[in-house]
Structures are given as C-alpha cells and as structure tokens.
Amino acid sequence: MAKLPEARIAVFGYSEVGYRCLGLLLERGADVVGVYTHEDDPTEQRWFGSVAELARKHEIPVHVFEDARDPALLASLRSLRPDLIFSFYYRHMLPTAVLETAPLGAFNMHGSLLPKYRGRAPVNWAVLHGETETGATLHHMVARADAGDMVDQEAVPIAPDETAAEVSVHVAEAAVRVLDRQLEALCAGRAPRIPQDESKASKFGRRRPEDGRIDWKRGASEIVNLVRAVSHPFPGAFTSSSSGAVLIWRARPSRGQGAPGTVVGADPLVVACGDGAVEILEWTQAGDAETRRPPQLGERLG
Numbered sequence: 001m002a003k004l005p006e007a008r009i010a011v012f013g014y015s016e017v018g019y020r021c022l023g024l025l026l027e028r029g030a031d032v033v034g035v036y037t038h039e040d041d042p043t044e045q046r047w048f049g050s051v052a053e054l055a056r057k058h059e060i061p062v063h064v065f066e067d068a069r070d071p072a073l074l075a076s077l078r079s080l081r082p083d084l085i086f087s088f089y090y091r092h093m094l095p096t097a098v099l100e101t102a103p104l105g106a107f108n109m110h111g112s113l114l115p116k117y118r119g120r121a122p123v124n125w126a127v128l129h130g131e132t133e134t135g136a137t138l139h140h141m142v143a144r145a146d147a148g149d150m151v152d153q154e155a156v157p158i159a160p161d162e163t164a165a166e167v168s169v170h171v172a173e174a175a176v177r178v179l180d181r182q183l184e185a186l187c188a189g190r191a192p193r194i195p196q197d198e199s200k201a202s203k204f205g206r207r208r209p210e211d212g213r214i215d216w217k218r219g220a221s222e223i224v225n226l227v228r229a230v231s232h233p234f235p236g237a238f239t240s241s242s243s244g245a246v247l248i249w250r251a252r253p254s255r256g257q258g259a260p261g262t263v264v265g266a267d268p269l270v271v272a273c274g275d276g277a278v279e280i281l282e283w284t285q286a287g288d289a290e291t292r293r294p295p296q297l298g299e300r301l302g
Contacts, residue, residue: 004030007104007187010082011051012036012090016172017109017136019049021088024176026058028183034080036063036073038091047165047233068092077101084186087141088175099141104189106141109179111171113153114139115201118146123171125204127164128229130221133157134167136175138182140193145203149193151186152178161252163231209235216261216302219275220253227251239301243293245286246301254279261302263295271301 009032013022018037025032035055040046055062065073068090074097085106087094099106112122113135126134135155140148154174158167185191212230214223214237227237227248236247239261256264256277264272269280285292295301 002184004028004184005187007031007083008033008081009084009086009187010034010036010077010080010102011055011086011088012094013051013086013088014038014091015051015089016048016168017111017175018051018088018090019054020172020176021086021109021179022051022054023049024179025086025183026054028180030183030187032058032060033082034061034063034077036065036077036090039064068098069095074098074101085141093145094141096143104186105191107151107186107191108139108141108146108148109175110137110139110146111135111168111175113137113155114146114150115196115198118201118203120204120206122204123168124164124207124229124234127158127162127167128225130225131158134171136171136178138175138178139196140191147196147201149195151191151194152182154178161228163228165231165233212237214239214248214302216271217274220273220278223273223278224251224253241285241295241301242299243285246283246295247286248280248283250282251278251280253277259300261300263297263299263301266294266297269295271295 009030011022011032014037035051037051052062063076077098078101082102083104085102087108112126114137117125123134133155135153137153138151142148154177156170156174212235214226230237231249236249238245238247254270254277256270256272258264258272260273262272264270264277270277
C-alpha cells in the first residue's frame with residue numbers, strides 16, 4: 001500500500017459510514033488531527049460503531065458541538081490547521097467558513113447516487129420509493145447540501161426484500177471503497193471534479209416517526225416498501241387497531257379482497273389494501289400487555 005502524501009485531516013463523522021470511513025483513514029495511516037461528532041442519543045437504537053470511541057482509542061482529540069455555526073467550533077478547527085476536511089454522515093451542514101479552513105478542500109460522503117436523493121435519510125427514501133439501486137457518492141462540499149462536484153461514486157443494488165438498515169450496511173461498504181481509491185489523490189490536492197446534472201437532481205427531507213403511519217388505501221408494493229424503509233432499527237411502520245397501535249416490521253404483497261385496512265386473514269395475518277392485500281410477517285403491539293390482542297378477522301385497521 002503506497003504511502004499517502006502528507007495532509008492534516010479533520011473528520012466530521014457519525015453513524016456506520018462515519019465509523020467505517022474513519023477506520024479506513026486510520027488503516028491507511030492518514031494524519032487525522034481531530035474528530036467532530038455527536039453525542040450518542042440514549043433514546044436511539046444505535047446499530048453502528050461509535051466514531052468517538054474509535055477516535056479516542058487512537059488518541060485523536062474528539063469535539064462535540066450542538067451547532068456547527070458555533071464560533072468555538074471554527075476556532076478549534078482553525079487551531080488544528082487541517083489541509084483536508086471530510087464529512088462522513090455528520091448531521092449538520094458545515095458553514096462556508098468551516099469549509100474554507102482546508103486548503104485542499106472539504107468533501108462529503110453521501111448515501112445515494114447523486115444527484116438523486118440529496119438531503120436527509122437517502123437510503124430510507126430510496127427503499128421507500130422502490131428503487132432497485134442506490135450507492136455512495138464522495139463530493140466536494142459547497143454552500144448547498146449535496147450539490148458540489150462529484151469525486152467518485154459506487155452503485156449498490158437493493159434487493160426486493162431488503163430493509164433500509166440492511167442496504168445501509170452495503171452503502172457503508174461502498175463508501176469505504178470509494179474513499180480508499182480516491183484518498184491518495186485527495187491528499188495530493190488532485191481530487192476529480194465531475195459536475196452534477198441538475199436536471200436529474202432530487203431532494204428529500206428528514207423522516208419522522210409519524211411518517212411511518214400506513215395508509216391502507218395505498219397499493220401493496222407501496223405499503224411493503226414503507227415497512228422495509230422504516231423497519232428495525234428505525235421506529236417502524238404502524239397502524240391502529242381496536243386494542244392499540246400495531247407496529248409492522250416485515251410484510252409482503254398477498255392476495256385478498258376487502259375494504260382497505262380490513263383484516264381478511266388471521267393466520268397468517270393479511271390486511272386488504274388499495275390493490276389487493278398485504279401479509280404481515282412480523283409485527284408487535286404497543287400498550288398494556290393485559291389489553292393487547294391480535295387484530296381480529298373482519299376488523300378495520302387504521
């Protein structure tokens with residue numbers, strides 16, 4: 001493995017992509033002079049490695065700021081004198097003043113095949129929309145989110161039954177490969193510039209737990225894609241029943257007739273929808289264990 005050109009690197013990172021890409025930098029012997037990350041949320045089901053723990057293990061200073069516009073963040077970054085900045089799933093937009101501290105540039109790893117799916121939760125949105133592929137894109141950072149020239153990207157297939165969490169692991173693996181093959185050029189100030197085609201750009205916002213509510217008037221494929229997009233470790237797709245909320249974790253299109261939301265099969269659980277029915281393969285119920293009961297044949301959900 002060739003020795004990298006000398007470059008002081010500041011990393012802004014979180015989640016599995018942040019953890020794996022920081023790991024690649026350390027494996028390649030990159031000079032990581034500081035890491036900016038987020039406090040782990042105790043209410044969130046964390047399924048990914050800790051960027052902060054990995055950095056501390058390698059005695060790299062770790063910084064946590066609630067606001068990327070905090071003047072103290074900029075001051076601390078300037079004191080590190082970075083040549084390069086990487087953002088690997090950091091949750092905040094980095095201000096222009098932060099980007100300008102690195103003479104060799106600032107680069108973001110995004111979890112889609114840009115220019116499609118700019119913005120938050122790109123893998124979840126791709127699964128929700130029934131895409132058959134997504135990917136990882138490394139790009140130059142500019143004032144607009146995910147709009148800078150691309151450096152490199154790699155496609156990742158999405159299988160019909162894969163959840164967003166499963167796809168996210170494949171995207172993280174692709175992100176590491178993209179970073180690995182471009183790292184020498186980045187450290188040498190020779191990063192490629194491939195303009196994005198604005199006519200093909202799409203942008204989506206952050207998803208909230210309440211966005212997982214199932215509309216049974218939708219088609220079976222749409223409902224199944226929603227379930228896949230927000231299944232574990234995300235909050236889950238849900239509907240209401242006579243004994244409380246039903247959280248649905250796995251489902252598939254099925255046969256059946258009835259008014260949308262009607263339970264038309266009890267074992268297995270099958271619910272009618274806008275163009276047929278959905279078989280519920282894995283589900284749980286919220287609420288008091290004493291009052292919970294499975295949805296009943298003929299019951300209307302939602």
